[in-house]
Amino acid sequence: MILDVVEWFTRPEQWTGSAGIPARFGEHVLYSALGLVLSALIAIPVxxxxxxxxxxGFAAITLANFARALPTIGVLTLVVLGMGLGLTPVLVAxxxxAVPPILVNTYEGVxxxxxxxxxxxxxMGMRGPEVLFRLELPIALPLILVGLRTAAIQVVATATIAAYVGIGGLGRYIVDGQSRxxxxxxxxxxxxxxALALIVTGLFALLRRVAVAKGLRVRPAATP
Incomplete structure (x- = not known):
């Protein structure tokens, strides 16, 4: 089986064309990045x-925990029934x-x-937004990054569902492999x-070293 997988990776056709690994990898990164950015734009401000x-806060956390309990494939099915096939149902799912871990960690961090x-x-004379952006946000940033990392890894793993509604990504290999x-x-x-999930983990580790002040780099516990 290992030799079969190695042989599959070494086939020339796997590295060219719209169905090749570079193209599918790029599609998967695009779907994942769009989902994570949209989630961050919603969850971090809230x-x-x-x-x-x-x-x-109680209402937001309760709603986030409710959303966390929803099965992703179920959400995808409902959105597809209402909106049809395409990228939009995948992004909604x-x-x-991704919103719950980002929202919960941001709230708890602040x-x-x-x-x-x-x-x-x-x-010292700080008021309102100054306290938030000059004090609370920098201190909460390590925990916020944990939420973003958790969400990013979940999104990368779950973006394979894009293949079930007729678009690309690395999930196509899984779906097509099952059918064949x-x-x-x-x-x-x-x-x-x-491999993509490991790359994402490494990028967030690098981002943490760059964005978080040295005195705040104590490893925070991710909110369950």
């Missing part, structure tokens, strides 16, 4: 606002999956800032998804 003001630090910032009963294609596609 998490910052509710965490900073202390209002609406990915956003529903709420976890020491109240004495807030008092000191206000004593070619185990080497299924395993090859799965290994590519794992």
């Amino acid at each position: 998490g910052l606002l509710t965490g900073h003001t202390g209002r609406g 990915l956003v529903a999956l 709420r976890g800032v020491d109240p004495q630090l807030r008092d000191a910032a206000q004593g 009963r070619e185990i080497e294609m299924i395993l090859g596609g799965s290994l590519l998804v794992v």
